[in-house]
Amino acid sequence: MLKIGDKKLINAWAFYDWANSVYSLVISTAIFPLYYAAITKGEVVFFLGMEWDHPDSLYSYALSFSFLIVAFISPILSGIADYTGSKKKFMKFFCWLGALSVMSLYFFEGLATVWIGILFTILASVGFWSSLVFYNAYLPEVAHPVQQDRASAKGFMYGYLGSVLLLILNLIMIQKPGWFGITAAMASRISFLLVGLWWIGFAQITFRRLPDDIFNKKPEKDYIWKGFRELKIVFKEIVNYPTLKRFLISFFLLSIGVQTIILMAAIFGSSELGLPAMNLIVTILLVQIVAIVGAFVFSRLSEKWGNVKALKLTIAIWMLVCFTAFLLDKNQENVAFYFYALGGLLGLVQGAIQSLTRSTYSKLLPETEDHATYFSFYDVTEKIAIVLGTFVYGLLFAITDSMQWSVLCMAIFFLASFIVLSSLKKTEHVS
Numbered sequence: 001m002l003k004i005g006d007k008k009l010i011n012a013w014a015f016y017d018w019a020n021s022v023y024s025l026v027i028s029t030a031i032f033p034l035y036y037a038a039i040t041k042g043e044v045v046f047f048l049g050m051e052w053d054h055p056d057s058l059y060s061y062a063l064s065f066s067f068l069i070v071a072f073i074s075p076i077l078s079g080i081a082d083y084t085g086s087k088k089k090f091m092k093f094f095c096w097l098g099a100l101s102v103m104s105l106y107f108f109e110g111l112a113t114v115w116i117g118i119l120f121t122i123l124a125s126v127g128f129w130s131s132l133v134f135y136n137a138y139l140p141e142v143a144h145p146v147q148q149d150r151a152s153a154k155g156f157m158y159g160y161l162g163s164v165l166l167l168i169l170n171l172i173m174i175q176k177p178g179w180f181g182i183t184a185a186m187a188s189r190i191s192f193l194l195v196g197l198w199w200i201g202f203a204q205i206t207f208r209r210l211p212d213d214i215f216n217k218k219p220e221k222d223y224i225w226k227g228f229r230e231l232k233i234v235f236k237e238i239v240n241y242p243t244l245k246r247f248l249i250s251f252f253l254l255s256i257g258v259q260t261i262i263l264m265a266a267i268f269g270s271s272e273l274g275l276p277a278m279n280l281i282v283t284i285l286l287v288q289i290v291a292i293v294g295a296f297v298f299s300r301l302s303e304k305w306g307n308v309k310a311l312k313l314t315i316a317i318w319m320l321v322c323f324t325a326f327l328l329d330k331n332q333e334n335v336a337f338y339f340y341a342l343g344g345l346l347g348l349v350q351g352a353i354q355s356l357t358r359s360t361y362s363k364l365l366p367e368t369e370d371h372a373t374y375f376s377f378y379d380v381t382e383k384i385a386i387v388l389g390t391f392v393y394g395l396l397f398a399i400t401d402s403m404q405w406s407v408l409c410m411a412i413f414f415l416a417s418f419i420v421l422s423s424l425k426k427t428e429h430v431s
Contacts, residue, residue: 002209005144012209013142014155016135019202020095021159022166022195023128027102030284031170033059033266034277035188036108036117045114055114056267060394062118063263064387066125071383074133078376081134088212091134095203098127103196106189129383137375138210139362149307152359153299156351160292164285166198171281234373237366243425244364248381250424251357253417254315255382257322257410258353260389261346264403269339272403274330283343290347298352299359307360308424314353315418321346322411326404389413 002009026032040055052058081087101124108117143151170191173180177187238245269275269283302310324342328335361378389410396406 002211004142005147009142009209009211010147010151010154012206013135013138014151014158016203016206017155017157017159018162019199019206020098020128020131020135021163022198023098023102023124024159025163025284025288026167026170026191026195027105027124029262029266030167030281031174031188031191032105032121034281035185039108039110039117040114043111045111047115047118058118059121060390062121063125064390066122067129067383067386069122069126070129070133071380071387074130074379074383075373075376077130078133078137078373078379081137081373086212087134087137088207088210091131091210092203092207094127094131094134096127096200098124098131099196099200099203101127101196102199103193105192109185109189129379133376133379136358136362136378139358140365141211145363148359148362149299149302149356152362153295153351153355156295156355157292160288160295160351162198162202164288166194167285167288170194234377238374238377241364241366244361244366246420246424247361247364248377250417250420251361251378252381252385253413253420254318254353254357255385256389256392256413257318257417258350259382259386260393261318261321261407261410262350263386263390264393264406265343265346268325268403268407272330273328273335273339275336275339279336279339283340286340287343287347287350290344291351294348295351295355298349298356302356302359307356307363308421311353311356311360312418312421314349314356315414315421317345317349318353319411319414319418321349322407322414326408326411328404 002012036059037056043055045052045055045058047058077090081090101120104120105117105124107113108120139148139152170187173182173187173190174184177184180187182190238248266280266284269280270277298310298314301313321342324338324345328338328342332338358378361375365374392409393403393406396409397403400406
């Protein structure tokens with residue numbers, strides 16, 4: 001078994017980002033939302049015995065519901081996983097759930113099968129985000145604190161690179177379906193199959209190397225209830241660690257802005273700025289490519305300046321993104337180029353802030369064997385932030401009839417996160 005700090009172990013762990021990030025790019029961000037919108041545009045959708053005049057709302061509610069499920073089950077599952085020493089088993093289960101659910105989207109081919117699209121959107125989201133709880137929890141078990149910034153950044157760089165490669169292949173099929181003897185709609189459906197196969201296939205490299213039950217825990221018969229008790233103990237411990245508690249508050253506030261903007265960026269560009277689908281996909285690709293550079297650059301800056309200073313810089317840039325987006329207008333000349341530039345700036349800090357928050361949290365953890373339980377709090381914090389952020393975004397849009405005010409509001413959350421982060425005391429590994 002490979003020991004903590006071994007480069008082969010760190011590379012194998014980081015490679016799960018290569019495997020799963022195709023879901024977040026192709027399914028969550030690029031192809032599936034556009035495919036769903038094309039099928040349901042201007043139509044009344046029937047789901048759960050109800051008529052939905054706005055199918056986009058149904059899709060949004062499905063995602064929100066999936067985040068609530070993850071927020072509810074991850075503390076329970078991770079507490080059990082820590083007590084039984086079975087993180088890898090849980091990670092494998094949710095990986096398979098997510099990959100098979102994505103592949104099942106192939107059978108969503110029209111209004112009559114919208115229920116398939118919604119059901120497996122929920123299950124794929126639950127599988128993806130739940131597997132990340134256990135994946136993130138492995139970080140302090142594969143890398144020493146001094147290695148964790150680079151290890152975390154390496155994961156995100158692998159993820160962005162792999163997802164871009166598959167997205168380009170999928171786009172070639174969709175734009176030139178005649179080359180493959182298929183229709184554009186069939187090309188989209190085949191892309192869902194490819195995402196699932198890519199995800200579960202490359203994940204095997206990670207599963208082959210990751211250790212399981214490194215603390216040799218022997219679960220008793222009532223381990224489920226002990227998992228609940230473990231969760232309660234960890235919650236009390238977090239409250240008693242002021243630096244860790246404040247960081248989680250800061251992470252919650254910045255996640256409201258980060259995740260909401262990532263999820264709503266394509267809709268903002270389409271509805272608010274009137275940009276065509278290909279412009280949006282080009283921007284998404286630009287964001288992914290620049291994010292590779294951003295994750296690398298900021299991992300080095302964190303080594304030189306410390307995590308807190310590097311994080312504060314990323315938050316400041318996110319605020320700049322929000323203010324710039326607020327000033328954009330569909331009637332502006334060359335608005336598409338401004339949107340590209342904004343995407344480039346966003347990409348610079350998208351991977352950086354996600355990588356740095358993960359490694360900073362890992363460094364702030366006390367000496368413990370309960371890594372999955374601690375990371376479940378990290379995960380739940382992010383999921384609740386997503387629910388709150390998307391709700392606030394939608395509410396302001398409903399009130400003002402403009403997404404620009406919704407984007408500007410996100411800057412307020414970033415500012416609050418910056419203030420809380422500034423109050424953190426210096427520690428041995430985080431300055």
